[in-house]
Amino acid sequence: MPVPILAQAPYLIASVQSALTDADLIGLQNGLLDQAKRRRCRGVVVDVTALDVMDSFSTRTLQSLAAMLRLRGVETVIAGIQPNVAMAMVQLGLSMPDVRTALDLDEGLAYLQARPHGSAGRGQ
Amino acid sequence: MVSVTTTAKTKGSVSRNGDSTAVSPGTLKDELVAYLRQDREKLRGEWVQAMTASDHLWLDSLTSAEQQLEPVKIYDACLDCLESGNYRGAKEFAERMARRAAVGVMSSERFLGGMLKLRDVYGHSLFRRFLKEPDRLNDALGVFEPVVNQILVIVAMAFITERERVMHQQQEAIRELSTPVLQVRDGLLILPIIGLIDSDRARQLTEQLLDAIREFRARVVVMDITGVAAVDSKVANHLIQTVDAARLLGTTVILTGVSPATAQTIVTIGVDLSRIQTVGDLQGGIDLADRLLGYRVIAADPVAAPAPGA
16 A cells, blocks of 8 residues: 655655555655655655554665655654564664654654754754 | 381282282272262361371461361362362362462461371271271272372472462562653653663563653653663663664663773773763763753752752
8 A cells, every 4th residue: 555645844744554565665765755856845754653563675765765855955754663663673673773763743743843944964 | 108008019019910800990999989988077087186286287377267168178179089080179279278378378388298197197097998908908009199199299289380470470570660760851761770681671671661752752761770780792782772772762862870890891892882872870861861852950049059069
């Protein structure tokens, strides 16, 4: 199932609803890059609250997505990683050191709003 | 008692080898059951008396109603086991007594002693019954002893299992108590770690922390390891994993309380903790956390407040 991308100017919200196939991930990446350009947005929140698995491919795709968006001055926040998903990711060595994370969508948007205007930072 | 039985058995089995008219165990068993059941009042009296005479008076710890009831129940349960070959009754009373022993109401030593006395009483009565017929006595003991042994094993195992269960429960409780996650301000949690960190505890600690982060919506966590005596590469790795997992939930972790000795070890063994933000002590950690969260602590009464560093 493709991931819906919601526009909440000047941000984009990608709300993941179900387990992601590799094709969905690539679709998400293309969709976000495309819309970020068209809507001239400053930040993206990818909400993964509904995900109960994060494998190496999805982690890497999200990491490179964040790096690609950063090149266009867009900051990416991954929001809503579940505690047990976080445990599993850390044990698999997928700790996404360069990506900004947030507790949930609310916190993610709050972080983006609190950030000074201008270029995107380097995560934490 | 035991040695007598063994001798009798050895002799009996020698004589039985030539004896083809041995009674089948089934009918003998029925006879035994009938005999022990018929004499139950008397034998139970003997049993209670034997326990009173020795130190194995586990009955002391029961209420007076139970003192009347329990010997009857146990006596009959043992007979049922002998009759049916089914040990559910023995299991049932063994577990009931083990639960009492576990809460300290009854000593397990006394109860086991009491059960051995019951075996003695049964044994003596069999001797009396088959005094004139050594062969049948041998057969009777052959039927009776395995059952009694099995019951005693069940009783002993019930006590051990119960004790292990209680120990396990207590360990659980200690483990949970040992890693409290405390909220100091909105958005700020403190995790004081005390004692040894093994992989089990590290996992449990991380789970507790992550749950607390979600529950309290924490943005900063101060993890204090003043109480951790030794940090080796394994422990350091656990700490890094905890920090990384918390970060995936969007929380910044500040590590405090790294003692000079610990700092030396960490650098000497070449563990890279540079990914973790560290501050000397808990106070400094909370100061930094306050700054990150946008808090500023101001003395309401500058005269009464202690001077910094005093």
